[in-house]
Amino acid sequence: MTVKLSAQAETKVEEYKKLYPNVRSAIMPALYIAQEELGSITADAITWVAEKIGIAPVQVMEVATFYTMYYKKPVGKYHVQVCRTLSCALMGGRAITECVKKRLGTAPHEVSPDGQWSYEEVECLGSCGTGPMCQINDHFFENLTPEKLLQIMDRIEKEQPDLRFSAVRDALGEGLKGYPKSEVI
Ligand code: FES
Structure with a gap:
């Protein structure tokens, strides 16, 4: 089952999706939103973003692993x-x-x-x-x-x-x- 994020996070990602001509451009802000709530880019975060954007998890993973601002492991405060x-x-x-x-x-x-x-x-x-x-x-x-x-x-x-x-x-x-x-x- 997909992890549940806050209603605020759900709303915000829908807003980001409307901002871009190609919905895939919302992958990065959606990853930020997931990281903000989950603390790092967990497998659940990848699944959540993939479902919100309507793409395969591997495509979200490609973005998350390229950029160091997405934490792939839990970090300190x-x-x-x-x-x-x-x-x-x-x-x-x-x-x-x-x-x-x-x-x-x-x-x-x-x-x-x-x-x-x-x-x-x-x-x-x-x-x-x-x-x-x-x-x-x-x-x-x-x-x-x-x-x-x-x-x-x-x-x-x-x-x-x-x-x-x-x-x-x-x-x-x-x-x-x-x-x-x-x-x-
Ligand atoms: S070399 Fe570019 S910020 Fe350090």
Whole structure:
């Protein structure tokens, strides 16, 4: 049986389907909606999206596995994606990954025992001029140094901000005040 998502999610995906000349274009927002409710792109999420769009699950899987913003495994409340591609790597991206690894003491894709954190390295996030950078949930943190990132993670733990994009509300959550895009400390 297909998993049941909220009435809000059902309504929103129907709205997205009407937005595009080809209904398949709604796969991506529908995946976001499913991820928002289920926490990650589970087999149920794939089935739900496939049924809503009217395509085969494998076609949804093709999209979900291509993009790193769709979490294929459960993640912590805060999921850190460190860019490892060339521009960021040249600016010290490796030190950023090492810093996250050391602070959390976990392996990539492993959720910390308190459920707060997980991390992974990803390819270019499209912010190459402000590397090294990372994305925590759906917010960018740029021009990083290990020290800056540690301060940001400390603040996140303390303030517990909402850093997620809501596909249902079409809005970003509440960011970390004092850390607007490109102006880290
Ligand atoms: S190389 Fe890191 S954002 Fe593009």
